[in-house]
Every structure is written in C-alpha cells, then in structure tokens.
Amino acid sequence: METEKWIDAGYNFIIEFGPKVIGAIIIWIIGSWVIKMLLSGTKKAMNKGNYDESLRKFLLNLINWTLKIVLIIVVLGTVGVETTSFAAVIAAAGLAIGLALQGSLGNFAGGVLIMIFKPFKIGDYIKAQGESGTVKEIEIFTTKLSTPDNKEIIIPNGSLSNGNIVNYSTEATRRVDFTFGVGYDSDIKRTKEVIMSVINEHDLILRDPAPAINVSELADSSINFFTRVWVNSGDYWTVKFDVIERTKEALDAAGIDIPYPHQVEIQKQG
Numbered sequence: 001m002e003t004e005k006w007i008d009a010g011y012n013f014i015i016e017f018g019p020k021v022i023g024a025i026i027i028w029i030i031g032s033w034v035i036k037m038l039l040s041g042t043k044k045a046m047n048k049g050n051y052d053e054s055l056r057k058f059l060l061n062l063i064n065w066t067l068k069i070v071l072i073i074v075v076l077g078t079v080g081v082e083t084t085s086f087a088a089v090i091a092a093a094g095l096a097i098g099l100a101l102q103g104s105l106g107n108f109a110g111g112v113l114i115m116i117f118k119p120f121k122i123g124d125y126i127k128a129q130g131e132s133g134t135v136k137e138i139e140i141f142t143t144k145l146s147t148p149d150n151k152e153i154i155i156p157n158g159s160l161s162n163g164n165i166v167n168y169s170t171e172a173t174r175r176v177d178f179t180f181g182v183g184y185d186s187d188i189k190r191t192k193e194v195i196m197s198v199i200n201e202h203d204l205i206l207r208d209p210a211p212a213i214n215v216s217e218l219a220d221s222s223i224n225f226f227t228r229v230w231v232n233s234g235d236y237w238t239v240k241f242d243v244i245e246r247t248k249e250a251l252d253a254a255g256i257d258i259p260y261p262h263q264v265e266i267q268k269q270g
Helices: 002-048 053-078 084-100 102-117 156-161 188-202 234-251
Strands: 125-129 131-138 142-146 152-154 165-167 173-182 210-217 225-232
Touching: 102 131, 102 142, 102 156, 125 173, 125 188, 131 152, 142 156, 152 156, 173 188, 173 234, 188 210, 188 234, 225 234
Parallel strands: none
Antiparallel strands: 125 131, 125 165, 131 142, 142 152, 173 225, 210 225
8 A cells, every 4th residue: 555655646746747847858958058059159259359358258157157047947947946036036146246346347347348349459549537558458347558658557447438538549640739939020931931841851741631830829929830740640759759859940040039938027116
C-alpha cells in the first residue's frame, strides 16, 4: 500500500509538474540561444561603430546579465515559482543602488553618450567646463585632458556631456584673428599694404579663403585693423605667434607708429 502511494504521488507529480519542467527547459534553451544571438549582433554593431574597448566589454556584460536575470525569472514562473516578490526585491535593490550611485551613474551615462556620438576623440584639442587641453583618455566615468603646459585635467563625463564643448580639431582649417592698432597719423592704405606683405610672405597661411584686413575701430588712441587669415589647424599657434612678431617688425621698419596708452596729469593750482 505504501509503495502504491509513493508511485501515485510520483505519477501525480510528473503529470502536474512534468510539462512545466519540460517547458522551462525549452524556454531556457531557446532563451539562451536568443541571448547569444543578441550579444553577437550587439558586439558586431559596436565593432562597426568603433566603440571604446572598455565600454564595449562593460555594456556586453551588462546586457548579458540583465537578459539572463529576466530569463531566470521567466523560467521560475513557468515551473510555478512565485516571481512577483522576487522581481520586487530586484527592483528595490536596483533603486537603492541607483540612488546611492546616482552621481557615478550620471557620469557613466555621460561616458556612454560621448563614446556613441563622439563629439571629440583622443588627440583632439577641446575647450569644455572652463578648461582647455588635448584629449588624453576617454574613460567610462571621466575624460582626461592634457594642457599645453603639461597639466592633467580630469573632467566627469556627466557634466562634460551636458555642457558646451568646443572642438578645435574637428575641421581641417581654422581662422586666426588679429587686431593691430596704429597711430592716427598713419596712412590706412600703407598700413594695410605692410600687414598684407607679412601675410603673403608666410608659407603656412592659406590663400583660399583669402586673407582679409579691415579697419575695425577708431579707438581712443589708435586705428585698429582687424586681420583674418586661414591656416591648417595644426599650424594655428605657429602662425599666431609668427604674424604678431613679424607685423611688429614690419610696422617699425615702415615707420608706422604703434601707440601705447598715455596718461595726462592735470594739476589745478588753488
């Protein structure tokens, strides 16, 4: 009799849970295959998009574990395990972790956006968050800049992705602007000729677009000439310094006065 009870119980267990277990196994096999295909497709898309290696690994692991947790919950639900409380615990834990790490998560999200949309890349010279420098590293949470005087600046990606970014390296050419002031006794036409001669003699200045020299202001003690030239981006600072120096020398050689501020002291005798 006891044996028959055990056989009946086993039979009833198989009848009741057998299809569920088989269904759960099938769901696990199919789900695992789907996850594998999704990860493979995501990896190929990231490779085509030239995603950063550290970001690629992190995202793939995050997607893998997220999908596997969802699959486990579905499998447990299939065999009859109550998953509502289990899902609630996971959601509560996720919320707690998110609140505790909201700053880091914001920086992580910023890093993802930077690596996806690529407003700059390593080697670009940028200005952001009041700092300027060459991009040295783009990490998950921060971006490192190297300044011209060899300082390292670390900027959180959250604020970096939400602020204005000036990328000086995106375009192949840049415009260099100068303002040269000469005395009011100077001849405007002659001054333009002297400045233009300096520009025409410089090998690094492009001829297209053409340089431009215009009187921009009649200031308190000088006539100001706004001068614009175009150069290859890598030659910006070389041209900037060269033209200033050469123009000063050329104006001196031409006898054109460069004024400097004067103070007139008036004494009133009482």
